[in-house]
Amino acid sequence: MCVLDSHILTFENLSPYVASERCPDAAPSLLDGDAQTPVSTCTDQIPGRSAALTDHSIGRWLPERLSSGTSPPTLCSHNMLPLRLFFLGTLLGTTVTLASTLPFQNLGLNVVGFADEPRDWLVLDRKGTTLDRTVKHEGAFSLKLKAVSSGQLAGISWNAKPWRGQTVVLSGWFKSRQSQATFLFETCPTESCPGDGHTPLSGTHDWTNFSLTLQIPQTAEMLAVGIRVSSGTLWLDDLSLTANGQPIAEAPPFMGPDATELAWLKDNSQPLRTETAAPDQSSADDTDLAPLGAVVGHARLIGLGEGTHGTHEFFTLKQRMVQYLVKRQGIRVFALEANAALADTVNAYIQGGPGKPESLLAGTVWHTEEMLNLLKWMRLYNKTTQNKLILTGFDLGFNSNLSELNVIQELVATVEPTYLSKVQDLLTSMSRDYYYTYAPINANKTANYQADRTMAETILLHFEHQKALYQHMLSVEQYQLLLRYVTRVWQFTGMPLYGPYTYRDRMMARNLEAIAHQYPGKKIVVWAHDVHVGRFPGRMGELLTQDLGAQYAVIGTMFGSGRYTAGPGIGQPLVEGNLAPPMYLGSIEQAFSQVGAPFFLDLRTTRSLPAAWLNREQDMRVTIGTSVAPFDVVRGNLAHLFDAVAFVPFSTSSKLLK
Template sequence: MRRSPAPNGRPTTPAIRPAQNWIGLLFLLVFSHLRAQTPADIARLNQQITPITAVRAGSGFADLAPLAPIVASARVVGLGECTHGTHEVFQLKYRLLEYLVTQQGFNTLALEVDYGWGETLNEYIQTGAGDSLTVRKAAGFHIWDTTEFWDMVEWIRAYNKQHAAKIRYVGIDMQDSEPNLLRLEHFATERADTVLQRQVRNLGTYYSASSKASGNSKQRLLRLSDELVLHLQAVAAPAAIQQHGQVLRQRATEMNFWGRDQAMASNIAWVLQQEPTAKVVVWAHNDHIRRDEDQLRMGQCLTKQLGSAYVAVGFATGHGTASVFNPDGTAHALVLAPPIPNSFEMWLDQAALPNYFLNLRSAAAPDKWLTTRRKFRAIGHNERPGGANGQFAWYPPLPKAFDVLFYLHETSASQPYRAAHPAR
């Protein structure tokens, strides 16, 4: 909350309204009266967990076999993460991708990166095409420019070289206009389409301008985006090229965080429409892949589209460090606060095994500890204020958010990618 200046130039402390006071007291009462876990809760947890013997890819799949009944009939599996910078979670997600591809027939990896950059990196994965600078930039966000991510990319490349059925990589986000405009500019030049060249140039001018906040400016952006979409349809551009226009229009209409989630779900739906045999693994934060109805998140949208054919896999950790990012894009290791009282992690951390997964579909009915709204670790790309409490957010009962939960007792920060370019 911003403070308004007093006549002497010093900030004044805003008065606390009675309604705000009551809301705060209500949260305190709810949090303080959550039932603490009992020895019976811990015993029941130990009966339900499945041990994880390794987090690294290439470790076999015997311990993952119990996942088969949950994911076998899925068309989309969302792999979440409790932070955007956890080494072991990234490794385990890479291992789960390996399992889903080789054991369950999944053939598409959809990442929380922009569609345009995803297309660039997919070309590199399929053919090795692209200069090193462009390929490195195609990671999309600095959070993915890690050793763990590029190890996974190179595994996909190697897999595709050895198999006729290829893994496709696709970006589903819509925050960066640059790669879409570059693709459309190239397409317009190839086709000598002067109308499209002008439209791309106008959009590029808009996005490079210093002021885009006014209502008139946003209306102009929407009009330019609509004209672009209609033109691509009129000239019967390939579906992948038309999708660049659709993503630019999504960016023009993005109003809030949840608008982005709806756009990502729409882009996954587009992938499924284009490839009827596609089985998609989605890589994103827990907050995006969760399927509860707290907000209109990507996972909730996918659940409405696909029903039980969408499976949400959450991740949690108790201790260690995670990479978070400074405003200049550099990373530092954030020490993870130990599980706070009455958080889900406080219960999960008391299991007999350090690393395991929990089938929340079967655990939901008998386990009272899971049926209450509690705090759950949720860290994005930067450090939030509030100390230990700032690392946790209110979550619904976990079985409403996820079908499966992986828990790792101790984790470490993701490793920045140091090489000049991906291995060739």
Template structure:
């Protein structure tokens, strides 16, 4: 059911104060004209100026299933590539599987739709993400290799892509070793499946043996591997082994210490893998595409779990002011998500939220009347009243791939739509916010995703 939240957002308990704050906010925001990625970049120049000094640009999203968020991020990536020379695009997707996407955007090899489908993320198998991939390929066509944009995933949730890469690598680098570890490679391969703990479905003992055996081999025979393949392929193979290890660490954390521990392992792994990608590609800047809960500078606030340090918090610690976290918010409109529980049997469908909470950031942005608005928190300047308001914890929209409705599996206070409005001190968590008034669902590439 879709709710018209436009009028609700202007009816706060203190209308005069909301109107006063909205007037102040209008003086600080930049209104964007469109989400169309092919449009002129003129309206994006203030956004580009805010991002110009950042080595890592974290591009968030308030849901994993909103078309306008994807289109706006596409626009920003295009402007960063064309106008600021950015040459590394990183994504919240399993690192080994995205080698197929990199092969396409850099060399024109393979099928981009199939490569997106191979990431195991329904969230990215959409026409909006495919449009960005196709544009990256178009931009790279005919350019010197060193000037082409590279595409790297940074996630570590599955073993299957890493196992496939290692198997193919060892077939060339050391066929005898491949035969020796063949059974453990097969048992380590989770085939893109998860356990009932929502973690990689691999064989623990075989995976531990594989890690021990190949870690020793890379330490002792790295030069031989490089001679048989190349330095770049050997580095990627070693990173794939590290992804297997990260995936294993996440499962152990989940089984022994709970979901928060698993979240911590995952976000630490993504930060490590992004730093590796910068070094591996020789790029000095990266645009990072991920969820708001990951890119924020503070904590990953997941529905029904305690907060844990986010990917962005690790990046902020490593890069300081060279990291820019851009969050997203929206007033109303439908989006795609999996209903109720994250299992293969869950329903991927279209959902919407009720009116935003009172005194939320969402309501204040809506009161400005803006359709698309960008706020850089540094741009609030000397407006002490506005800065004081934002210094308090405020709610904004935030949900990932899962929608928890009031008809959830239990009737606790945590059920319902409050789970999808995360409370943060926004200037601590993000450097800027992009607001979209009305959203539409992302569009899947297959009929089953529509």
């Protein structure tokens, strides 16, 4: 037996980040390259908010504003995390429930996920990481990692709480050929990950038994296992765990519903039509959407999610849902996952204003024929009623070219020309410092980003202090618009400091609360990605549920396989035709695909047999956003995440406007 020295092991590049409860707005450090030193450690508290801003803050999720001379919360992360893997970690890692047995992790490497890949393992590069049917120690497969251009990385993680205070040993078998590799076995505690040890392996070895030992501290949140191969080839097989010398039982994999459960699904799923919605809703048949009305009930906010931002069927189905909710539920406010100034421009069009609708959403995921049809319908509907539809936006923006800044300059030039240079300084600085929603955090620019944030806060404070002057020169509506736009700019300056995930969702939840205050008594449709509207830990849907309870209803959308529109990488232009292969046996989508047609399922009815399998954690694909991610899978409780789900077996690409 080969025992590897593992007193402190580093799960570099893969372990999910677990935010400290004492640092709720902390974000991962995403450095360029393979940096091996932490950026910082987590501070114990967030700097205090300026007292003058108290009345302007709505909702308990507004992070503390940073006064001049303070610094942002430091980063609770260790090493560079690939952005995609961090995103999955924040969803997958934090949704694992506390259990006395280990949730299924595929330690034996004998359960197949996507073609020739181990189910439930996160894989960095699919070109060189596969299940090997020929070279194996025992069972059906081994995990083969062959370094290609950038090396190989694969791993898993789970909740560490059941094993706090115990000695956990990971054992297994490896075989290598001219390999340089690192075994990774680590705990991620409450405040930071250690980041100061790893277990290297080099050379050529026949099948060799190994063990790695960890003393699990009382602060541990996650346990993470992985293997990184920088050159050569390595095989891994037959992993197992013990705690204080006793075997840790691994739960069996869910391999899909049995015959009785599948029969229940088919009997309770309501058929849906996904054809393009009729321009005149009064003549359309919407009887298939009656179950939607039952789920929505008396909810004030209705989240309509989408598993991708580029599925034709999602757009057409959601347009029909919006038309149904307008007709049957009296919905009048439509909140879009878009920044405020962009949404206000679109709203001017649907109110009957001038402009070419084809150009209104250029540069966004909404620049599609399907969304254009929805906008034209909203404009047409508004011509028939005095109780008009309103479109608004609750997102922060996607790059530093914020259209809010242009409007702010126009209003300031009217009221206070001498202050215009302050706004222009912020615009110049933000244009110089790279901003993009999903860009990695660049610790080398922290001072620049903090300076931008301080400038934005100073400008907002100035407008609040000069309320009398601005309300004298502007209408009440214009002054409120000015405050709202500067607030959104200030929110956006936090993206490169706190990251694009829980921080962004907190801000969007706060903005939706502000919209609800702006339109008292009106029901609001919230159009966004499943990850935002769903009750994922720390995300917008969970925060809204905590505050609104049954006043927030959420419908997710999912698909089995097909094509979709997205960018090939972060920040790259959208293209049609990206392929998403069928989900594997044991996933929610594979089970749903057996129904054979689009359907709507009320998940509030899944608390008892034979539907209870939908009320426990399962694998699902809900992470395709603006860029391709067809293999990214999270594990979650579907009946907790959504009140209902609409499913289409096949996705086709949304049609981009030229």
